[in-house]
Amino acid sequence: MKVENYSYETFPRYTKEIEGALELKGNKENLRCRMLDVEYQQGCMIRFLFPNTILDETKKYPLVIHIQGSGWYQQDMNDHIFDFMPIVKTGYAYAIIQYHGAPEYKYPTQISDVEKAIAFLKDHYQNYPIDFNNIFLSGDSSGGHIALLIALQKKYEFKGIIDLYGVTNFMTFNDWYSKYDWKEERNAIDFLGSLDNQLLIEVSPITYLKENMNLPPFLILHGDKDHVVPITQSIELYEKLKEYHYDVTFGRVHDADHGRSIFYNEDVYQTIINFLDSKKR
Template sequence: MEEPFYTYDEFPENLSAEAGMKVIYGKDEMGITCRPDVVYAVKDGMELHLRAMLPTVLNASRRYPTIFHIQGSAWLQQNLNSHMGDFSPLVKAGYAVILIEYRYAPAHRFPCQVEDGKTAVRYVMDHLDEFPVDPHNLFLSGDSSGGHTAMMMAATWNTMEFDAEKTPLPALNGGIDLYGSVNCLTMNDAPSAYDHMAAHSAASNYLGFCPPDDPAECQRRMPFFYIHEDTVLPPLLLMHGSKDRTVPFTQSLELYRHLKAMGKTAEFYKVKNADHGGNVFYCRATLEVILDFLNRHLA
């Protein structure tokens, strides 16, 4: 017997009724598929991976707006599992989330992380047959050191700086910076649990020197100094905890003031009493803000 082939729409529904049988009228909500990691590049002998969380619906040909997220790690080795569960509401709302692994300090310092982020986005754009990504609705996101990397990527997106391939990148719809450091030179100007100018600090480990030892080179590694009036920049969303002991709240405040002065589109939210990350940044209130920002900037 030849096995028949049916599409979902063609397959006949069973309409049987039975006493005592109950019926659930389910909504066609998004499911979530977590893809196996994909190697997007090998650099300096290190395999670099993408981890994709994708919406699943009955329409297999559908493409989704996509968030490329840089997981924070103090620029050390990332744990890509850190926020996978936290991203679930975004995926169920119809957004693909692709986590990007980068080369990490101290073996790999600036600008490796920025270059790797751009390489990863290009890889996905070159493999759209493998990823259900909508190339016209792309967002960058990052938390902590990942916020720094995402903002460096956004600020230099339309230039050839810190770009290993130097081929055109797709347009961005927006960027999200969650409690990222943007100007290491001013991190000690606000209360903090750390001395960010010390030789053992995360910033010094990433830069390869203490920030005050070479202010000009430090500026070259900070997104703040790449945003000018003529910089092409997508709309940005900044969120930072008011009691962040690791990256001072003033880092995002400083960036927001600069963005406004340069005439850029930006939204800034102080997350009341939040420390450096944590569950508060993935509660309903903050996720609603993030989803609203994403939805308003779809093409």
């Protein structure tokens, strides 16, 4: 029997008894997560993760623009799909930004690519379930480094910044334990082209942190057994933000390495969700 003018609310529910059947509850508040890939420039895409519900397909969600870590090399765009799904299911959209990777593309290409992606989102947000009045910027590892560079140079306005174990100061990177000495690794030279001190200062986000900048709130999370980016990188940024009286929250994730399963757990998810909930308009 065809139903005219279908809507979820008016569609008839089958209520007759079914002998031997399990009776399971549906959850009208539950959100699924769906993915959509959009090319914002040739060779680079935005991977959207959207909440999805049958009840209100016109709803607009706050957006977290996330820059994924990769050592500044070509990114694995599947790396964080499942990590961020618990946050998406609480009512936030994610836009994971792909950029051209080192060594073929060097600084500042990666920053320029992210800025192009942000401009694309600004110009086309009406086409997606995005509330552009509530935009957050996030990044992990090298993506956290890029996010901080963009945030601290104040080219865009965000409701909040989420830095997940990002590089903050190349000049102090070797001050704590790491598996790597950046002076001996290919990452920095492949990304920057040289290890000139002036260039290292230029690409260190903490260089741009000053007093009275009218910055958005910051959430910084870092594992205390991170073998790649020393936790002291995040502590240095946290303490400088506190010194200048900015709104900043720092979370040390006990026993967590550089991301991975120990890091992405319920405590971390709830901390991020609480931050987003408290800062959105």
